[in-house]
Amino acid sequence: MRKSINAEQVLTSRRNVLRGTALAGAAALTGGVAQASLLPRHAPAVSAGTRRPPIIKVEAGPDAMADAAPADLSGLERVRQELVDPPFAPEHEQVASGPPKIVEIEMVTHERLMTVDEDTGASIWALTYNGSVPGPLIIVHQDDYVELTLRNPVESAMEHNIDFHASTGALGGGALTHIYPGEETVLRWKATKAGCFTYHCAPGGAMIPYHVCHGMNGAIMVLPRDGLKDAEGNPLRYDSIAYLGEQDYYLPRDGNGDFRFYDTAGDDYADSLEAMATLVPTHQVFNGAVGALTGANALKARVGETVLMVHNSCNVDSRPHLIGGHGNYVWETSFTDPPLTGVETWFVRGGCAAAAMYTFEQPGVYAYVNHNLIIAALKGATAHFVVEGPWNNDLMEQVVAPRSFQG
Template identity: 70%
Template sequence: MSKYVNPGLIPTSRRNVLRGSLLAGAAAAAAGIGHAAVRPAPAPKVSIPGMPLVRTGEKVEAASNAKPADLSGYTRVKQELVAPPFAPKHDQVAKGGPKIIEITMETREVLLTVDEDTGAQIWALTYNGSVPGPLIIAHEGDMIELTLRNPETSVMEHNIDFHASTGALGGGGLTHVYPGEETVLRWKATKPGVFTYHCAPGGAMIPYHVCHGMNGAIMVLPRDGLKDGAGNPLRYDSIAYIGEQDFYLPVDEDGNYKTYEAAGDDYADSVEAMRSLKPTHCVFNGSVGALTGENALKAKVGDTVLMIHNQANRDTRPHLIGGHGDYVWEAGSFTDAPLTGLETWLCRGGSAMAAMYTFRQPGVYAYVNHNLIEAALLGATAHFVVEGQWDNELMEQVVAPRPYGA
């Protein structure tokens, strides 16, 4: 479980060191220059070709060639976001015309216990306090209107890059908010599918934020709902939203996990740990056991569950032990026909994907990263507990274990 701690404000001079520069980071990336450290820099007036809004120090200016959005015909609705692994209320088939979906997210820097058994903790950087951030759901043609808030008690600058959006670095170029600021971004959902979103302040701060939990997923449904390869409608009874997170926790000379007083204090140590490319933990929904035991996902025989899997940083191989992917949108695109009958599917790093399965037997199903080292040793395991009547035609123990031989 997440433990919320108010770290308080740290000195402005130090906070400036922690702020990434999106523009400097983008320029460095284009030039092939790595960031050994994040340095404070002035905020000069800049111009980015094709970007309708640019940040210029303490203000935002509109580009003279920006085309006004035509909002005629749209209806405004509010979407109440909920904590993972659950999904917000939504229609599987769109009703009426396109919507402007209003959502609010707050960037929160919280002390998260990754593994209670070892005491491993991290100052997680989050949207709305959860790892992953909340699932957003829209239909193709809708607009997402996000109010993004960064509390005064935060230490760092944050923003958001939506892989489902078009332009301005996925909105990352228009959403930089310092502590005590808020911004509003509106973008049109033109491509149906499931997509990741994540924080991308710039330079080395991009992997630092993503590997501290600051990512999530959005699902853009076709207006007429999901379909199989023949065009037949597909329906689900519930959504299981699973965010796989790789953490790189620094350790001391004795191999013990280090602790830090406030968010950002681990920056230098974390960057060094991330360079190893060897995660200390690969967990579902923020911590070891977040989706097992009392927190296991629930279903009944006959229920069809849409499993949405997000991994913002590295490839993973989801597998449902005892079940299958009846329909799998492995690359995340709902425009393409789903694959069928898969045993294991690939979720590419920096993307989200979806798999649909109808449970046919009761019992406990383990949903794992089928790199079994990561599942068993690093934490990438969830459980579905399914109620119902056993079907011996599908499986039967003909003879219980008994001694044999001389």
């Protein structure tokens, strides 16, 4: 006779499986130096016979933090930022009003089946923050505190966490945010550096690139409190933000060369590691899928509108280029340094986010591409801006329409 199993038993069993599989191979990245576990402090005990994850050295992990005096933030204003889906940005001030604040945000990890390319039927069980690839753009000001509530639904198949490249300490928050299905955690950190930064999931070992290459990354923009400025200190303002995430996928194929389909998240783990080891993406796209920002999904602007293009590339180098336009001001690394000006193609390092500002001067369709044009044309890294407004013949004019000629 089958015994009945309650939800808590299912959850405990799933956690035990995760401990034995999700973090396997982490020693390759950590060297296996023992000090603090990758597991949360209060994670349930591992069942007999289950492999424990490798452990790593953390100078000031949760146990050390328990002895530290809590920061006195009682006088700071708390504000809640409602995150929105890419390519859009949350409501925010370009110049901070008042002293630093505690900015509260919430993110939920979702494991969802996504179509990568409708023409070929390629799909992936995407691992996401708030259901989107990339994860939502977060915007705060320098010296604000980011207070994140991170939740992992009970129906998830995997452990998740988050590493903020903008933060200081404890593996970017990664050591303090490991949550299993059915768990939540709250992390607070101070945004001391101004610029655009990547965040991503980093459970440990081979699971780090596996999660990143399944879409679990995004960007946070930390604005200077007095806003963006040019090299002379003059204020720079934008009318809108276009948030683009460049995602490399490594989708397994069957013996006929067709893309494989998997029933649930995590089923592709072994096949994906084999595909990822080639270092050759099957797709390299903006915002999760081929055509996510073209056609009916194209970005919109008007002549005279200044757009700040925030480009996140968690795993691969990129060379953004706006065909027919430029980077009037480009911050490749930090808002602390003066921006580059008049740039034709800028550079986004793998593991970085960057910002470029442009004021559109002509109507038409502008292609925003990775100017490795093989990646743009064959792998999918192309987005479109559809710009409306009057044409300026002084900037460009067709003097003679195409016609035949006698050679």
